[in-house]
Amino acid sequence: MFDEPRDIVPHDELSDAERRAFAALPRELAPPPALEERTVVLLRQRGQLPIPLSTLRRGDVSRRPSWWITVAAAAAIAVFFSGLAVGQYIGMRNASIVAMATARNAQEAADRVQRTGDLYVAALASLGRLSDTANVAERDRARQTAMAALGAAAEQMAHIAPDDPLAAAVLRGLNLRNRTAGSEPPSRSVIWY
Amino acid sequence: MNAAAEAVKQDSDRVLAELVLGGDEPAFRLLYGRHTPRLYLLVLRFLGGMEADAEDVVQETWLKATERLNTFRWEASFGSWLSAIGLNVARESLRKRSRREEQWNDETDMAGPAPRDKVDPLDLERAIRKLPDGYRTVLLLHDVEGFRHEEIAEQLGISAGTSKSQLFHARRAMRASLGGYGKDDRHV
Numbered sequence: 001m002f003d004e005p006r007d008i009v010p011h012d013e014l015s016d017a018e019r020r021a022f023a024a025l026p027r028e029l030a031p032p033p034a035l036e037e038r039t040v041v042l043l044r045q046r047g048q049l050p051i052p053l054s055t056l057r058r059g060d061v062s063r064r065p066s067w068w069i070t071v072a073a074a075a076a077i078a079v080f081f082s083g084l085a086v087g088q089y090i091g092m093r094n095a096s097i098v099a100m101a102t103a104r105n106a107q108e109a110a111d112r113v114q115r116t117g118d119l120y121v122a123a124l125a126s127l128g129r130l131s132d133t134a135n136v137a138e139r140d141r142a143r144q145t146a147m148a149a150l151g152a153a154a155e156q157m158a159h160i161a162p163d164d165p166l167a168a169a170v171l172r173g174l175n176l177r178n179r180t181a182g183s184e185p186p187s188r189s190v191i192w193y
Numbered sequence: 194m195n196a197a198a199e200a201v202k203q204d205s206d207r208v209l210a211e212l213v214l215g216g217d218e219p220a221f222r223l224l225y226g227r228h229t230p231r232l233y234l235l236v237l238r239f240l241g242g243m244e245a246d247a248e249d250v251v252q253e254t255w256l257k258a259t260e261r262l263n264t265f266r267w268e269a270s271f272g273s274w275l276s277a278i279g280l281n282v283a284r285e286s287l288r289k290r291s292r293r294e295e296q297w298n299d300e301t302d303m304a305g306p307a308p309r310d311k312v313d314p315l316d317l318e319r320a321i322r323k324l325p326d327g328y329r330t331v332l333l334l335h336d337v338e339g340f341r342h343e344e345i346a347e348q349l350g351i352s353a354g355t356s357k358s359q360l361f362h363a364r365r366a367m368r369a370s371l372g373g374y375g376k377d378d379r380h381v
Contacts, residue, residue, distance in 0.1 A: 014336065
Protein backbone atom coordinates (compact mmCIF):
# COMPACT_ATOMS: atom_id res chain seq x y z
CA MET A 1 0.00 0.00 0.00
CA PHE A 2 2.83 2.40 0.84
CA ASP A 3 5.88 3.13 -1.25
CA GLU A 4 9.33 2.77 0.26
CA PRO A 5 10.83 6.07 1.44
CA ARG A 6 12.97 7.85 -1.05
CA ASP A 7 16.31 9.30 -0.15
CA ILE A 8 15.32 12.77 -1.25
CA VAL A 9 11.82 13.92 -0.45
CA PRO A 10 11.00 17.04 -2.42
CA HIS A 11 9.75 19.95 -0.39
CA ASP A 12 6.15 20.53 -1.25
CA GLU A 13 3.76 22.84 0.56
CA LEU A 14 0.09 23.39 -0.01
CA SER A 15 -0.88 26.60 -1.73
CA ASP A 16 -3.31 29.00 -0.09
CA ALA A 17 -6.03 27.83 -2.43
CA GLU A 18 -5.32 24.24 -1.48
CA ARG A 19 -5.37 25.04 2.21
CA ARG A 20 -8.68 26.83 1.84
CA ALA A 21 -10.07 23.94 -0.13
CA PHE A 22 -9.03 21.40 2.50
CA ALA A 23 -10.33 23.60 5.29
CA ALA A 24 -13.67 23.89 3.51
CA LEU A 25 -14.14 20.16 3.42
CA PRO A 26 -16.89 18.95 5.77
CA ARG A 27 -15.71 17.04 8.82
CA GLU A 28 -18.89 15.22 9.70
CA LEU A 29 -21.53 13.24 7.85
CA ALA A 30 -24.53 11.59 9.45
CA PRO A 31 -24.51 7.85 8.81
CA PRO A 32 -27.72 5.98 7.92
CA PRO A 33 -29.94 5.74 11.05
CA ALA A 34 -30.18 1.95 10.66
CA LEU A 35 -26.46 1.68 11.35
CA GLU A 36 -26.94 2.66 15.00
CA GLU A 37 -29.63 0.02 15.48
CA ARG A 38 -27.49 -2.64 13.78
CA THR A 39 -24.58 -1.79 16.04
CA VAL A 40 -26.72 -1.84 19.19
CA VAL A 41 -28.21 -5.22 18.22
CA LEU A 42 -24.72 -6.67 17.68
CA LEU A 43 -23.54 -5.31 21.04
CA ARG A 44 -26.54 -6.94 22.71
CA GLN A 45 -25.78 -10.24 20.99
CA ARG A 46 -22.20 -10.03 22.26
CA GLY A 47 -23.45 -9.36 25.77
CA GLN A 48 -21.94 -5.88 25.93
CA LEU A 49 -25.34 -4.27 26.20
CA PRO A 50 -28.32 -5.79 28.03
CA ILE A 51 -31.24 -7.18 26.05
CA PRO A 52 -34.49 -5.40 26.99
CA LEU A 53 -37.26 -7.76 28.13
CA SER A 54 -39.73 -6.33 25.63
CA THR A 55 -37.24 -7.01 22.82
CA LEU A 56 -36.75 -10.53 24.14
CA ARG A 57 -40.47 -11.26 23.97
CA ARG A 58 -40.84 -9.77 20.50
CA GLY A 59 -37.67 -11.51 19.43
CA ASP A 60 -38.88 -14.89 20.65
CA VAL A 61 -42.05 -14.59 18.64
CA SER A 62 -40.40 -13.25 15.51
CA ARG A 63 -37.63 -15.83 15.62
CA ARG A 64 -40.14 -18.64 15.61
CA PRO A 65 -40.48 -19.99 12.08
CA SER A 66 -43.86 -19.95 10.39
CA TRP A 67 -44.19 -23.76 10.61
CA TRP A 68 -44.15 -23.48 14.40
CA ILE A 69 -47.81 -22.41 14.42
CA THR A 70 -48.77 -25.38 12.22
CA VAL A 71 -46.93 -27.81 14.46
CA ALA A 72 -48.49 -26.27 17.57
CA ALA A 73 -51.98 -26.55 16.07
CA ALA A 74 -51.36 -30.17 15.06
CA ALA A 75 -50.09 -30.97 18.55
CA ALA A 76 -53.16 -29.36 20.13
CA ILE A 77 -55.48 -31.38 17.89
CA ALA A 78 -53.57 -34.58 18.67
CA VAL A 79 -53.81 -33.91 22.41
CA PHE A 80 -57.55 -33.23 22.10
CA PHE A 81 -58.30 -36.46 20.23
CA SER A 82 -56.01 -38.46 22.50
CA GLY A 83 -57.97 -37.18 25.49
CA LEU A 84 -61.22 -38.04 23.75
CA ALA A 85 -60.04 -41.59 23.01
CA VAL A 86 -58.81 -42.14 26.56
CA GLY A 87 -62.10 -40.80 27.94
CA GLN A 88 -64.10 -43.13 25.71
CA TYR A 89 -61.93 -46.08 26.70
CA ILE A 90 -62.32 -45.35 30.40
CA GLY A 91 -66.09 -44.87 29.97
CA MET A 92 -66.46 -48.19 28.14
CA ARG A 93 -64.31 -49.92 30.70
CA ASN A 94 -66.47 -48.58 33.55
CA ALA A 95 -69.64 -49.61 31.72
CA SER A 96 -68.24 -53.11 31.30
CA ILE A 97 -67.40 -53.28 34.99
CA VAL A 98 -70.92 -52.12 35.92
CA ALA A 99 -72.46 -54.61 33.49
CA MET A 100 -70.34 -57.42 34.88
CA ALA A 101 -71.23 -56.44 38.45
CA THR A 102 -74.93 -56.29 37.53
CA ALA A 103 -74.77 -59.67 35.88
CA ARG A 104 -73.00 -61.09 38.91
CA ASN A 105 -75.67 -59.62 41.26
CA ALA A 106 -78.48 -61.06 39.12
CA GLN A 107 -76.89 -64.48 39.20
CA GLU A 108 -76.43 -64.28 42.97
CA ALA A 109 -80.11 -63.30 43.36
CA ALA A 110 -81.20 -66.18 41.18
CA ASP A 111 -79.05 -68.53 43.25
CA ARG A 112 -80.61 -67.18 46.44
CA VAL A 113 -84.11 -67.68 45.03
CA GLN A 114 -83.12 -71.20 44.03
CA ARG A 115 -81.74 -72.05 47.51
CA THR A 116 -84.71 -70.43 49.35
CA GLY A 117 -87.20 -72.19 47.08
CA ASP A 118 -85.50 -75.55 47.65
CA LEU A 119 -85.54 -75.01 51.43
CA TYR A 120 -89.18 -73.97 51.33
CA VAL A 121 -90.21 -76.98 49.26
CA ALA A 122 -88.22 -79.24 51.61
CA ALA A 123 -90.03 -77.71 54.62
CA LEU A 124 -93.45 -78.32 53.01
CA ALA A 125 -92.47 -81.90 52.25
CA SER A 126 -91.47 -82.44 55.88
CA LEU A 127 -94.78 -80.96 57.00
CA GLY A 128 -96.64 -83.29 54.58
CA ARG A 129 -94.88 -86.37 56.08
CA LEU A 130 -95.94 -85.22 59.53
CA SER A 131 -99.57 -84.48 58.50
CA ASP A 132 -100.89 -87.48 60.37
CA THR A 133 -99.48 -86.35 63.68
CA ALA A 134 -99.97 -82.60 63.33
CA ASN A 135 -103.19 -81.01 64.46
CA VAL A 136 -105.64 -79.41 62.04
CA ALA A 137 -104.83 -75.82 62.99
CA GLU A 138 -101.13 -76.29 62.37
CA ARG A 139 -101.76 -77.98 59.03
CA ASP A 140 -104.16 -75.22 57.93
CA ARG A 141 -101.67 -72.53 58.90
CA ALA A 142 -98.94 -74.32 56.94
CA ARG A 143 -101.23 -74.65 53.92
CA GLN A 144 -102.13 -70.94 54.02
CA THR A 145 -98.48 -70.01 54.32
CA ALA A 146 -97.56 -72.27 51.40
CA MET A 147 -100.33 -70.79 49.23
CA ALA A 148 -99.24 -67.21 50.09
CA ALA A 149 -95.66 -68.09 49.30
CA LEU A 150 -96.73 -69.66 46.01
CA GLY A 151 -98.74 -66.54 45.13
CA ALA A 152 -95.84 -64.21 45.96
CA ALA A 153 -93.46 -66.36 43.95
CA ALA A 154 -95.87 -66.39 40.98
CA GLU A 155 -96.17 -62.56 41.10
CA GLN A 156 -92.41 -62.17 41.11
CA MET A 157 -92.16 -64.63 38.21
CA ALA A 158 -94.75 -62.54 36.35
CA HIS A 159 -92.55 -59.42 36.91
CA ILE A 160 -89.46 -61.25 35.71
CA ALA A 161 -91.11 -63.03 32.78
CA PRO A 162 -94.57 -61.57 32.00
CA ASP A 163 -95.16 -64.13 29.21
CA ASP A 164 -94.39 -67.15 31.35
CA PRO A 165 -97.50 -69.38 31.07
CA LEU A 166 -96.93 -71.31 34.31
CA ALA A 167 -96.74 -68.14 36.45
CA ALA A 168 -99.88 -66.80 34.74
CA ALA A 169 -101.72 -70.07 35.37
CA VAL A 170 -100.72 -70.11 39.06
CA LEU A 171 -101.93 -66.52 39.51
CA ARG A 172 -105.24 -67.28 37.72
CA GLY A 173 -105.78 -70.35 39.92
CA LEU A 174 -105.08 -68.45 43.12
CA ASN A 175 -107.46 -65.62 42.11
CA LEU A 176 -110.17 -68.16 41.29
CA ARG A 177 -109.65 -69.86 44.66
CA ASN A 178 -109.89 -66.54 46.50
CA ARG A 179 -113.11 -65.60 44.68
CA THR A 180 -114.72 -69.02 45.40
CA ALA A 181 -113.75 -68.82 49.02
CA GLY A 182 -116.92 -66.67 49.48
CA SER A 183 -117.38 -64.63 52.54
CA GLU A 184 -114.60 -66.41 54.24
CA PRO A 185 -112.08 -63.66 54.99
CA PRO A 186 -108.67 -64.36 53.62
CA SER A 187 -106.13 -65.12 56.20
CA ARG A 188 -103.19 -62.74 56.18
CA SER A 189 -99.83 -64.20 56.48
CA VAL A 190 -96.51 -62.45 56.60
CA ILE A 191 -93.61 -64.18 55.07
CA TRP A 192 -90.23 -63.15 56.32
CA TYR A 193 -87.30 -63.86 54.15
CA MET B 194 -13.88 24.06 20.12
CA ASN B 195 -11.92 25.74 22.91
CA ALA B 196 -9.91 23.92 25.56
CA ALA B 197 -12.56 24.26 28.26
CA ALA B 198 -15.26 22.89 26.02
CA GLU B 199 -12.97 20.07 24.95
CA ALA B 200 -12.25 19.26 28.58
CA VAL B 201 -15.96 19.23 29.40
CA LYS B 202 -16.61 17.01 26.42
CA GLN B 203 -13.77 14.70 27.36
CA ASP B 204 -15.06 14.43 30.91
CA SER B 205 -18.51 13.82 29.57
CA ASP B 206 -17.16 11.15 27.22
CA ARG B 207 -15.51 9.45 30.18
CA VAL B 208 -18.70 9.46 32.22
CA LEU B 209 -20.63 8.05 29.29
CA ALA B 210 -17.96 5.42 28.67
CA GLU B 211 -18.11 4.28 32.29
CA LEU B 212 -21.87 3.97 31.99
CA VAL B 213 -21.44 1.97 28.77
CA LEU B 214 -19.10 -0.39 30.61
CA GLY B 215 -21.96 -0.98 33.02
CA GLY B 216 -24.23 -1.91 30.14
CA ASP B 217 -26.06 1.43 29.84
CA GLU B 218 -27.58 1.53 26.35
CA PRO B 219 -28.75 5.18 26.37
CA ALA B 220 -25.20 6.19 27.32
CA PHE B 221 -23.86 4.20 24.38
CA ARG B 222 -26.32 5.87 22.03
CA LEU B 223 -25.21 9.30 23.27
CA LEU B 224 -21.57 8.43 22.76
CA TYR B 225 -22.35 6.94 19.36
CA GLY B 226 -24.30 10.00 18.25
CA ARG B 227 -21.55 12.31 19.40
CA HIS B 228 -18.64 10.67 17.59
CA THR B 229 -20.01 8.66 14.69
CA PRO B 230 -20.63 11.45 12.13
CA ARG B 231 -16.95 12.38 12.18
CA LEU B 232 -15.82 8.76 12.21
CA TYR B 233 -18.17 7.90 9.36
CA LEU B 234 -16.92 10.66 7.05
CA LEU B 235 -13.31 9.90 7.90
CA VAL B 236 -13.77 6.23 7.08
CA LEU B 237 -15.83 7.01 3.99
CA ARG B 238 -13.00 9.13 2.61
CA PHE B 239 -10.43 6.50 3.47
CA LEU B 240 -12.40 3.91 1.57
CA GLY B 241 -12.77 6.13 -1.49
CA GLY B 242 -16.49 6.73 -1.02
CA MET B 243 -17.63 3.13 -0.66
CA GLU B 244 -20.66 3.69 1.58
CA ALA B 245 -21.48 0.05 2.33
CA ASP B 246 -17.87 -0.64 3.32
CA ALA B 247 -17.80 2.53 5.42
CA GLU B 248 -20.89 1.43 7.35
CA ASP B 249 -19.35 -1.97 8.02
CA VAL B 250 -16.14 -0.33 9.20
CA VAL B 251 -17.97 2.08 11.51
CA GLN B 252 -19.94 -0.79 13.01
CA GLU B 253 -16.83 -2.91 13.53
CA THR B 254 -15.04 0.11 15.00
CA TRP B 255 -17.72 0.56 17.65
CA LEU B 256 -17.71 -3.15 18.45
CA LYS B 257 -13.95 -3.10 18.96
CA ALA B 258 -14.06 0.18 20.88
CA THR B 259 -16.74 -1.10 23.26
CA GLU B 260 -14.80 -4.30 23.74
CA ARG B 261 -11.59 -2.44 24.58
CA LEU B 262 -13.20 0.43 26.46
CA ASN B 263 -11.94 -0.80 29.83
CA THR B 264 -8.35 -0.67 28.53
CA PHE B 265 -8.53 2.95 27.33
CA ARG B 266 -6.43 5.11 29.65
CA TRP B 267 -7.83 8.52 28.61
CA GLU B 268 -4.43 9.96 27.82
CA ALA B 269 -5.78 10.99 24.40
CA SER B 270 -9.26 12.13 23.51
CA PHE B 271 -11.92 9.52 23.03
CA GLY B 272 -12.50 10.78 19.47
CA SER B 273 -8.83 10.35 18.51
CA TRP B 274 -8.77 6.87 20.03
CA LEU B 275 -11.94 5.93 18.16
CA SER B 276 -10.54 7.34 14.89
CA ALA B 277 -7.37 5.31 15.31
CA ILE B 278 -9.40 2.13 15.72
CA GLY B 279 -11.54 3.11 12.75
CA LEU B 280 -8.48 3.74 10.64
CA ASN B 281 -7.06 0.30 11.43
CA VAL B 282 -10.36 -1.36 10.62
CA ALA B 283 -10.59 0.63 7.38
CA ARG B 284 -7.06 -0.40 6.37
CA GLU B 285 -7.96 -4.01 7.04
CA SER B 286 -11.02 -3.56 4.86
CA LEU B 287 -8.84 -2.10 2.09
CA ARG B 288 -6.51 -5.08 2.31
CA LYS B 289 -9.43 -7.46 2.02
CA ARG B 290 -10.75 -5.60 -0.94
CA SER B 291 -7.35 -6.18 -2.59
CA ARG B 292 -7.93 -3.37 -4.89
CA ARG B 293 -4.99 -2.75 -7.11
CA GLU B 294 -3.67 0.74 -6.71
CA GLU B 295 -3.59 2.80 -9.79
CA GLN B 296 -0.17 3.32 -11.17
CA TRP B 297 0.30 6.98 -11.70
CA ASN B 298 2.50 8.33 -14.44
CA ASP B 299 4.05 11.43 -12.96
CA GLU B 300 4.85 13.04 -16.29
CA THR B 301 1.36 12.49 -17.62
CA ASP B 302 -0.14 13.53 -14.29
CA MET B 303 1.59 16.85 -14.20
CA ALA B 304 0.50 17.78 -17.72
CA GLY B 305 -2.92 19.24 -17.05
CA PRO B 306 -5.11 22.17 -17.89
CA ALA B 307 -4.29 25.72 -16.95
CA PRO B 308 -3.91 26.41 -13.20
CA ARG B 309 -6.90 27.68 -11.24
CA ASP B 310 -6.96 29.67 -8.04
CA LYS B 311 -10.18 28.19 -6.74
CA VAL B 312 -11.30 24.66 -6.32
CA ASP B 313 -14.72 23.20 -5.82
CA PRO B 314 -14.93 21.07 -2.65
CA LEU B 315 -16.79 18.40 -4.61
CA ASP B 316 -13.92 18.28 -7.13
CA LEU B 317 -11.48 17.96 -4.24
CA GLU B 318 -13.50 15.11 -2.73
CA ARG B 319 -13.53 13.36 -6.08
CA ALA B 320 -9.80 13.86 -6.53
CA ILE B 321 -9.09 12.45 -3.07
CA ARG B 322 -11.38 9.51 -3.78
CA LYS B 323 -9.50 8.69 -6.96
CA LEU B 324 -6.14 8.51 -5.20
CA PRO B 325 -4.50 5.13 -4.62
CA ASP B 326 -5.21 3.81 -1.12
CA GLY B 327 -1.73 4.51 0.29
CA TYR B 328 -1.61 8.05 -1.06
CA ARG B 329 -5.13 8.79 0.08
CA THR B 330 -4.48 7.55 3.61
CA VAL B 331 -1.49 9.79 4.22
CA LEU B 332 -3.06 12.80 2.50
CA LEU B 333 -6.22 12.53 4.58
CA LEU B 334 -4.34 12.08 7.85
CA HIS B 335 -1.99 14.97 7.14
CA ASP B 336 -3.96 17.53 5.13
CA VAL B 337 -7.50 16.84 6.32
CA GLU B 338 -7.10 15.49 9.85
CA GLY B 339 -4.01 17.52 10.69
CA PHE B 340 -1.71 14.76 11.99
CA ARG B 341 2.05 15.22 11.88
CA HIS B 342 4.27 12.81 9.96
CA GLU B 343 5.56 11.24 13.18
CA GLU B 344 2.01 10.53 14.34
CA ILE B 345 1.05 9.14 10.96
CA ALA B 346 4.13 6.95 10.94
CA GLU B 347 3.25 5.56 14.36
CA GLN B 348 -0.37 5.00 13.44
CA LEU B 349 0.38 3.27 10.14
CA GLY B 350 3.49 1.42 11.22
CA ILE B 351 5.71 3.14 8.66
CA SER B 352 8.60 5.56 8.88
CA ALA B 353 8.14 9.31 8.90
CA GLY B 354 10.15 9.46 5.67
CA THR B 355 7.72 7.12 3.98
CA SER B 356 4.87 9.29 5.19
CA LYS B 357 6.47 12.40 3.68
CA SER B 358 7.16 10.63 0.41
CA GLN B 359 3.61 9.33 0.20
CA LEU B 360 2.25 12.81 0.88
CA PHE B 361 4.40 14.35 -1.84
CA HIS B 362 3.16 11.89 -4.46
CA ALA B 363 -0.40 12.10 -3.18
CA ARG B 364 -0.48 15.87 -3.62
CA ARG B 365 0.96 15.68 -7.12
CA ALA B 366 -1.60 13.08 -8.11
CA MET B 367 -4.38 15.15 -6.57
CA ARG B 368 -3.32 18.28 -8.44
CA ALA B 369 -3.13 16.37 -11.66
CA SER B 370 -6.62 15.07 -11.09
CA LEU B 371 -7.89 18.58 -10.37
CA GLY B 372 -6.34 19.98 -13.51
CA GLY B 373 -3.43 21.83 -11.97
CA TYR B 374 -5.43 24.30 -9.97
CA GLY B 375 -3.71 26.53 -7.46
CA LYS B 376 -0.19 26.14 -8.86
CA ASP B 377 0.00 29.82 -9.56
CA ASP B 378 -0.37 30.90 -5.91
CA ARG B 379 1.52 28.03 -4.30
CA HIS B 380 3.93 28.99 -1.54
CA VAL B 381 7.20 27.19 -2.13
